[in-house]
Amino acid sequence: MDIHTRPGERLLADGSDYHAINPMGQALAIRIRGGEVITENPVVLQYVPDQHPQARLAPDNGMERYRLQQWLNFIATELHKATYIPLLDRHSPDGAKAFARQKLALRFDYLSQQLAEHEYLQGYFTLADAYLITVLNWSPYAGIDLAAWPRLQSWVRAVKQRPAVARALAEEMAAYNAEMSANQATSP
Ligand SMILES: N[C@@H](CCC(=O)N[C@@H](CS)C(=O)NCC(=O)O)C(=O)O
Structure with missing residues:
Protein backbone atom coordinates (compact mmCIF):
# COMPACT_ATOMS: atom_id res chain seq x y z
CA MET A 1 0.00 0.00 0.00
CA ASP A 2 1.41 3.39 -1.03
CA ILE A 3 0.60 6.06 1.58
CA HIS A 4 1.36 8.77 -0.98
CA THR A 5 -1.78 7.86 -2.89
CA ARG A 6 -5.02 9.54 -1.81
CA PRO A 7 -7.02 8.12 1.11
CA GLY A 8 -9.94 6.28 -0.50
CA GLU A 9 -7.82 5.17 -3.47
CA ARG A 10 -5.25 2.98 -1.74
CA LEU A 11 -4.60 -0.41 -3.31
CA LEU A 12 -2.52 -3.42 -2.36
CA ALA A 13 0.19 -4.69 -4.72
CA ASP A 14 -2.32 -7.19 -6.18
CA GLY A 15 -4.69 -4.33 -7.09
CA SER A 16 -7.26 -5.08 -4.36
CA ASP A 17 -8.74 -2.33 -2.18
CA TYR A 18 -6.69 -1.74 1.00
CA HIS A 19 -9.69 -0.08 2.71
CA ALA A 20 -11.35 -3.48 2.93
CA ILE A 21 -8.61 -4.26 5.48
CA ASN A 22 -8.31 -0.86 7.19
CA PRO A 23 -11.17 1.56 6.43
CA MET A 24 -8.85 4.43 7.47
CA GLY A 25 -6.51 3.45 4.64
CA GLN A 26 -3.53 3.84 6.99
CA ALA A 27 -0.52 1.71 7.74
CA LEU A 28 -0.27 -0.34 9.73
CA ALA A 29 -2.79 -3.18 10.01
CA ILE A 30 -2.34 -6.88 10.67
CA ARG A 31 -4.70 -9.77 10.17
CA ILE A 32 -4.24 -12.32 12.94
CA ARG A 33 -5.05 -16.01 13.08
CA GLY A 34 -8.82 -16.40 13.01
CA GLY A 35 -9.13 -13.49 10.57
CA GLU A 36 -9.55 -10.48 12.85
CA VAL A 37 -7.73 -7.29 11.83
CA ILE A 38 -5.93 -5.09 14.38
CA THR A 39 -5.00 -1.46 13.66
CA GLU A 40 -3.39 1.43 15.61
CA ASN A 41 0.34 1.23 16.19
CA PRO A 42 0.43 0.97 20.01
CA VAL A 43 -1.95 -2.00 19.85
CA VAL A 44 -0.49 -3.85 16.86
CA LEU A 45 2.96 -3.41 18.35
CA GLN A 46 1.91 -5.04 21.62
CA TYR A 47 0.20 -7.93 19.87
CA VAL A 48 3.40 -9.11 18.19
CA PRO A 49 5.65 -9.62 21.26
CA ASP A 50 2.72 -11.02 23.22
CA GLN A 51 2.93 -13.95 20.78
CA HIS A 52 6.66 -14.34 21.56
CA ALA A 168 15.48 -4.66 10.43
CA LEU A 169 16.62 -1.23 9.18
CA ALA A 170 18.69 -2.82 6.38
CA GLU A 171 15.71 -4.96 5.28
CA GLU A 172 13.43 -1.92 5.33
CA MET A 173 15.93 0.17 3.32
CA ALA A 174 16.27 -2.62 0.71
CA ALA A 175 12.46 -2.84 0.40
CA TYR A 176 12.23 0.98 0.14
CA ASN A 177 14.90 1.13 -2.58
CA ALA A 178 13.20 -1.67 -4.54
CA GLU A 179 9.89 0.22 -4.33
CA MET A 180 11.54 3.46 -5.48
CA SER A 181 13.12 1.72 -8.52
CA ALA A 182 9.82 0.02 -9.39
CA ASN A 183 8.02 3.40 -9.21
CA GLN A 184 10.64 5.05 -11.42
CA ALA A 185 10.36 2.25 -13.95
CA THR A 186 6.57 2.68 -14.22
CA SER A 187 6.36 6.52 -14.10
CA PRO A 188 6.13 8.26 -17.50
N1 LIG B 1 -3.48 6.27 14.28
C1 LIG B 1 -2.72 5.45 13.36
C2 LIG B 1 -1.89 6.36 12.48
C3 LIG B 1 -0.95 5.60 11.56
C4 LIG B 1 -0.35 6.50 10.50
O1 LIG B 1 -0.44 7.74 10.56
N2 LIG B 1 0.23 5.86 9.49
C5 LIG B 1 0.79 6.62 8.39
C6 LIG B 1 2.07 5.93 7.89
S1 LIG B 1 3.39 6.11 9.03
C7 LIG B 1 -0.21 6.65 7.27
O2 LIG B 1 -0.79 5.63 6.93
N3 LIG B 1 -0.43 7.84 6.70
C8 LIG B 1 -1.36 8.05 5.62
C9 LIG B 1 -2.65 8.69 6.08
O3 LIG B 1 -2.78 9.04 7.29
O4 LIG B 1 -3.54 8.84 5.25
C10 LIG B 1 -1.83 4.47 14.12
O5 LIG B 1 -1.35 4.81 15.21
O6 LIG B 1 -1.64 3.35 13.63
Whole structure:
Protein backbone atom coordinates (compact mmCIF):
# COMPACT_ATOMS: atom_id res chain seq x y z
CA MET A 1 0.00 0.00 0.00
CA ASP A 2 1.41 3.39 -1.03
CA ILE A 3 0.60 6.06 1.58
CA HIS A 4 1.36 8.77 -0.98
CA THR A 5 -1.78 7.86 -2.89
CA ARG A 6 -5.02 9.54 -1.81
CA PRO A 7 -7.02 8.12 1.11
CA GLY A 8 -9.94 6.28 -0.50
CA GLU A 9 -7.82 5.17 -3.47
CA ARG A 10 -5.25 2.98 -1.74
CA LEU A 11 -4.60 -0.41 -3.31
CA LEU A 12 -2.52 -3.42 -2.36
CA ALA A 13 0.19 -4.69 -4.72
CA ASP A 14 -2.32 -7.19 -6.18
CA GLY A 15 -4.69 -4.33 -7.09
CA SER A 16 -7.26 -5.08 -4.36
CA ASP A 17 -8.74 -2.33 -2.18
CA TYR A 18 -6.69 -1.74 1.00
CA HIS A 19 -9.69 -0.08 2.71
CA ALA A 20 -11.35 -3.48 2.93
CA ILE A 21 -8.61 -4.26 5.48
CA ASN A 22 -8.31 -0.86 7.19
CA PRO A 23 -11.17 1.56 6.43
CA MET A 24 -8.85 4.43 7.47
CA GLY A 25 -6.51 3.45 4.64
CA GLN A 26 -3.53 3.84 6.99
CA ALA A 27 -0.52 1.71 7.74
CA LEU A 28 -0.27 -0.34 9.73
CA ALA A 29 -2.79 -3.18 10.01
CA ILE A 30 -2.34 -6.88 10.67
CA ARG A 31 -4.70 -9.77 10.17
CA ILE A 32 -4.24 -12.32 12.94
CA ARG A 33 -5.05 -16.01 13.08
CA GLY A 34 -8.82 -16.40 13.01
CA GLY A 35 -9.13 -13.49 10.57
CA GLU A 36 -9.55 -10.48 12.85
CA VAL A 37 -7.73 -7.29 11.83
CA ILE A 38 -5.93 -5.09 14.38
CA THR A 39 -5.00 -1.46 13.66
CA GLU A 40 -3.39 1.43 15.61
CA ASN A 41 0.34 1.23 16.19
CA PRO A 42 0.43 0.97 20.01
CA VAL A 43 -1.95 -2.00 19.85
CA VAL A 44 -0.49 -3.85 16.86
CA LEU A 45 2.96 -3.41 18.35
CA GLN A 46 1.91 -5.04 21.62
CA TYR A 47 0.20 -7.93 19.87
CA VAL A 48 3.40 -9.11 18.19
CA PRO A 49 5.65 -9.62 21.26
CA ASP A 50 2.72 -11.02 23.22
CA GLN A 51 2.93 -13.95 20.78
CA HIS A 52 6.66 -14.34 21.56
CA PRO A 53 7.03 -13.78 25.31
CA GLN A 54 10.50 -15.36 25.30
CA ALA A 55 11.77 -12.26 23.44
CA ARG A 56 10.93 -10.19 26.57
CA LEU A 57 10.03 -7.09 24.54
CA ALA A 58 6.82 -6.32 26.44
CA PRO A 59 6.56 -6.47 30.24
CA ASP A 60 3.76 -8.53 31.81
CA ASN A 61 0.57 -6.87 33.02
CA GLY A 62 1.03 -4.49 35.93
CA MET A 63 2.83 -1.18 36.41
CA GLU A 64 5.57 -1.99 33.87
CA ARG A 65 2.97 -2.70 31.17
CA TYR A 66 1.25 0.61 31.92
CA ARG A 67 4.62 2.36 31.56
CA LEU A 68 5.14 0.61 28.22
CA GLN A 69 1.71 1.79 27.06
CA GLN A 70 2.51 5.31 28.29
CA TRP A 71 5.64 5.35 26.08
CA LEU A 72 3.92 3.77 23.07
CA ASN A 73 1.16 6.39 23.22
CA PHE A 74 3.67 9.21 23.71
CA ILE A 75 5.61 8.07 20.64
CA ALA A 76 2.46 7.51 18.57
CA THR A 77 0.72 10.80 19.37
CA GLU A 78 3.37 13.34 20.36
CA LEU A 79 6.16 12.21 18.02
CA HIS A 80 4.82 10.09 15.14
CA LYS A 81 1.57 11.96 14.41
CA ALA A 82 2.06 15.45 15.88
CA THR A 83 5.69 15.99 14.94
CA TYR A 84 6.95 13.70 12.19
CA ILE A 85 3.87 13.28 9.94
CA PRO A 86 3.39 17.03 9.29
CA LEU A 87 7.11 17.38 8.54
CA LEU A 88 7.31 14.26 6.36
CA ASP A 89 4.01 14.54 4.47
CA ARG A 90 4.63 16.19 1.11
CA HIS A 91 1.02 17.48 1.14
CA SER A 92 1.10 19.15 4.58
CA PRO A 93 0.91 22.96 4.39
CA ASP A 94 3.68 25.22 5.74
CA GLY A 95 1.51 26.21 8.70
CA ALA A 96 1.22 22.57 9.81
CA LYS A 97 4.99 22.17 9.51
CA ALA A 98 5.63 25.35 11.54
CA PHE A 99 3.19 24.19 14.24
CA ALA A 100 4.95 20.81 14.49
CA ARG A 101 8.38 22.50 14.72
CA GLN A 102 7.17 24.81 17.45
CA LYS A 103 6.07 21.81 19.56
CA LEU A 104 9.11 19.66 18.89
CA ALA A 105 11.62 21.04 21.44
CA LEU A 106 9.56 20.29 24.54
CA ARG A 107 9.04 16.69 23.41
CA PHE A 108 12.70 16.12 22.57
CA ASP A 109 13.89 17.79 25.81
CA TYR A 110 11.63 15.43 27.77
CA LEU A 111 12.91 12.37 25.92
CA SER A 112 16.53 13.46 26.37
CA GLN A 113 16.03 13.81 30.12
CA GLN A 114 14.49 10.35 30.35
CA LEU A 115 17.31 8.76 28.37
CA ALA A 116 20.00 10.67 30.29
CA GLU A 117 19.07 8.62 33.33
CA HIS A 118 18.45 5.25 31.63
CA GLU A 119 20.02 3.29 28.81
CA TYR A 120 16.52 2.54 27.48
CA LEU A 121 13.08 4.02 28.13
CA GLN A 122 12.23 1.39 30.74
CA GLY A 123 15.79 0.56 31.75
CA TYR A 124 16.01 -2.48 29.44
CA PHE A 125 15.23 -2.75 25.71
CA THR A 126 11.48 -2.99 25.06
CA LEU A 127 9.04 -2.54 22.25
CA ALA A 128 8.89 1.18 23.10
CA ASP A 129 12.57 1.54 22.19
CA ALA A 130 11.93 -0.38 18.95
CA TYR A 131 9.14 2.09 18.05
CA LEU A 132 11.23 5.08 19.17
CA ILE A 133 14.25 4.16 17.03
CA THR A 134 11.93 3.70 14.02
CA VAL A 135 10.51 7.21 14.43
CA LEU A 136 13.76 9.01 15.35
CA ASN A 137 15.41 7.37 12.34
CA TRP A 138 13.06 9.45 10.12
CA SER A 139 14.68 12.68 11.43
CA PRO A 140 16.94 13.42 8.42
CA TYR A 141 13.95 12.92 6.05
CA ALA A 142 11.82 15.24 8.22
CA GLY A 143 14.56 17.92 8.32
CA ILE A 144 15.06 17.45 12.07
CA ASP A 145 18.65 17.91 13.26
CA LEU A 146 19.16 15.89 16.44
CA ALA A 147 22.50 17.68 17.09
CA ALA A 148 20.65 19.98 19.50
CA TRP A 149 19.92 16.88 21.65
CA PRO A 150 23.29 15.07 21.95
CA ARG A 151 21.79 12.34 24.16
CA LEU A 152 19.21 11.51 21.49
CA GLN A 153 21.91 11.50 18.84
CA SER A 154 24.14 9.11 20.83
CA TRP A 155 21.11 6.95 21.69
CA VAL A 156 20.12 6.60 18.02
CA ARG A 157 23.71 5.72 17.09
CA ALA A 158 23.95 3.05 19.82
CA VAL A 159 20.51 1.48 19.22
CA LYS A 160 21.12 1.24 15.46
CA GLN A 161 24.08 -0.99 16.28
CA ARG A 162 21.95 -3.59 18.04
CA PRO A 163 22.13 -6.54 15.61
CA ALA A 164 18.35 -7.05 15.28
CA VAL A 165 17.75 -3.31 14.82
CA ALA A 166 20.52 -3.08 12.19
CA ARG A 167 19.02 -6.07 10.36
CA ALA A 168 15.48 -4.66 10.43
CA LEU A 169 16.62 -1.23 9.18
CA ALA A 170 18.69 -2.82 6.38
CA GLU A 171 15.71 -4.96 5.28
CA GLU A 172 13.43 -1.92 5.33
CA MET A 173 15.93 0.17 3.32
CA ALA A 174 16.27 -2.62 0.71
CA ALA A 175 12.46 -2.84 0.40
CA TYR A 176 12.23 0.98 0.14
CA ASN A 177 14.90 1.13 -2.58
CA ALA A 178 13.20 -1.67 -4.54
CA GLU A 179 9.89 0.22 -4.33
CA MET A 180 11.54 3.46 -5.48
CA SER A 181 13.12 1.72 -8.52
CA ALA A 182 9.82 0.02 -9.39
CA ASN A 183 8.02 3.40 -9.21
CA GLN A 184 10.64 5.05 -11.42
CA ALA A 185 10.36 2.25 -13.95
CA THR A 186 6.57 2.68 -14.22
CA SER A 187 6.36 6.52 -14.10
CA PRO A 188 6.13 8.26 -17.50
N1 LIG B 1 -3.48 6.27 14.28
C1 LIG B 1 -2.72 5.45 13.36
C2 LIG B 1 -1.89 6.36 12.48
C3 LIG B 1 -0.95 5.60 11.56
C4 LIG B 1 -0.35 6.50 10.50
O1 LIG B 1 -0.44 7.74 10.56
N2 LIG B 1 0.23 5.86 9.49
C5 LIG B 1 0.79 6.62 8.39
C6 LIG B 1 2.07 5.93 7.89
S1 LIG B 1 3.39 6.11 9.03
C7 LIG B 1 -0.21 6.65 7.27
O2 LIG B 1 -0.79 5.63 6.93
N3 LIG B 1 -0.43 7.84 6.70
C8 LIG B 1 -1.36 8.05 5.62
C9 LIG B 1 -2.65 8.69 6.08
O3 LIG B 1 -2.78 9.04 7.29
O4 LIG B 1 -3.54 8.84 5.25
C10 LIG B 1 -1.83 4.47 14.12
O5 LIG B 1 -1.35 4.81 15.21
O6 LIG B 1 -1.64 3.35 13.63
